[in-house]
Amino acid sequence: MSVVELQGVSKSFGRDVTALEGIELKIEQGEFISLIGPSGCGKSTLLRIMGDLVEPSSGRVVVNGKTARQARIDREYGIVFQDAVLFDWRTVLRNISLPLELSGWDRRRRKGRVREMLELVELTGFGDHYPWQLSGGMQQRVSIARALSFDPALLLMDEPFGALDEMTRERLNLELLQIWARSASTIVFVTHSIAEAVFLSTRVVVMSARPGRISDVVSIDLPQPRTGLTREDPHFFELVTEVREALHLGSDGERGTAQASAGDPAV
């Protein structure tokens, strides 16, 4: 059974803006899927539709055999945004345990799990800090720990490293892959960066804008586990080129200029 199944999913905002049209996608257990595309291609909207944060205008969304809504109620989603969205008034420890509190875990179980999570994202010893005492990269790791704390079936990440500098970003990419391997979760990852998408993913979903459509799906057959050396693999460059070309085909000609002038209705 697929973890996510999208059938004919469309989304319009108002009468004139079609953010997504005819999306068909199946995501299997343990995959790492990146959604990539120009601004306005609706990749963030698609992610939100999977997570039942936005309702599709038409089409079907099935997550683990249930409706997206039921999956949300069953707490099958872990979400990470571009900003860490940590709660200033809670320590790192209590930020991570928030979803556990909501799921009714008792204090002792929460404590044990939070300790594991801090280890997983290599922040042991920072549990009693407040979020604003941490660097951006560390905050984002707390956010990932929080999203993974309750073992969600699906991890939805909306440009989680977009606000970080290149070096922190590359390091967190590696860490994310390790976490993914260890937790055996399924990840859907929205990004602007072709290299990041290729490096991380098992498949890259290339989208085009106005209306948002899936224009291509590129399978990334780079060997696992990926390391710093993967980025120097000639095949890595071939795949980057393939994704880049798919992106350009998807947003050629007039569409390219329209895209520069109009805003991004999906955000």
Place this chain on the structure above:
Amino acid sequence: MASSALAIPRRSARATAREHLGDLAVRAGTFVLVLAALWAGWEAYRWLWMREGWTRPFVVDETTMPRIHEIVGQLFERLQPGGPLLIELLFDAAIFTAKEAAVGFALGASVGFALGVVLAHSRLLQRGLLPYVIASQTVPILAVAPLVVVYLGSLNVPAWFSVSVISAYLTFFPVTINTLRGLHSADARAVELMRSYAAGRWSLLWKVRVPASLPYIFSALKVSATASVVGAIIGELPSSIQEGLGGAILNFNQYYTLDPASLWATNIIAALLGITFFIAVHLAERLVVRRAPENVA
């Protein structure tokens, strides 16, 4: 691993303590300086206007502007031979008024907060009730106060509690408005996050919206803290309570031409009481509100 490179620079405890002391000294210095400047300004104004005989905006003489040292000195005079010092009288009065104001403040803050929460959850109620909440504040407190005293008096409620209710009347409004605003200030993505955890309304309120609103609520509480003291003083006037600062003000007002310094002295004590309330709220805020230093409202 890399977290060591990202570790927070920690300053030594001694350096922090030294900085803290220095900060304290600067603040105390500023306070004294401003106080001295105000004192000097008062005396200079007084001296200039009396020498030139200027009559605008008002005539300056011993009655309208007593010397500062006379006002302060008055605090340590006995109004009747063998009686208590004025400052002792006023201290007791201030304690009495403080009790009324504290109860009124607690009452007003609770009602204000609850009303803010209710209004935040229903657009319909907000549209329907908010105009009346606002209207309640445009009615002069001096018109409302006697009504409260009469109504509550007929229910055999102690008079000081009527005063607390009047004080609460002045207190609740800023709290309601800021609670309403603060509850809506929660980060939209934080709300989405809570939605993704399938959190109920109650959890969303207590775990996200209320903590997010605390800086707003505390700004309101600071306004309300001083307003509650003013409310208590005003509330004492129609309820013929003699034990509080309101009673003292009324009393010294009648003898103003003979003894202006006593009324001024009472005003100083009333102001100190208001400041005490403000500082109490400020300290509570520092204990309760945990925020990035740049995000403290």
